[in-house]
Amino acid sequence: MRAERTAPLLTLYGRSYCHLCDEMITALQKLQANHRFELRVLDVDAEAQLEQRYGERVPVLVHGERELCHYHLDVPAVTDYLVKIG
Numbered sequence: 001m002r003a004e005r006t007a008p009l010l011t012l013y014g015r016s017y018c019h020l021c022d023e024m025i026t027a028l029q030k031l032q033a034n035h036r037f038e039l040r041v042l043d044v045d046a047e048a049q050l051e052q053r054y055g056e057r058v059p060v061l062v063h064g065e066r067e068l069c070h071y072h073l074d075v076p077a078v079t080d081y082l083v084k085i086g
Helices: 019-031 048-054 075-085
Strands: 010-015 036-045 060-063 066-070
Touching: 010 019, 010 048, 019 036, 060 075, 066 075
Parallel strands: 010 036
Antiparallel strands: 010 060, 060 066
16 A cells, blocks of 8 residues: 655745735645645744745745745746656
């Protein structure tokens, strides 16, 4: 019997009032139709350290410590990365 691998966890650092963040979340939800991953959204304004790290440079999509893209979802790059780690 083969052990089921857990889906990779992608983290989106953003803000609640950020239209680019909303657009990236929507695009990621569409991407989930074809690629298995979990999505966690963290508000950079909730922690001073995150606000200092990202400032106005949101949204930022990461997997672990690796930044995948920012501002807009880079579908080809994220898709390639998910296939590679899958």
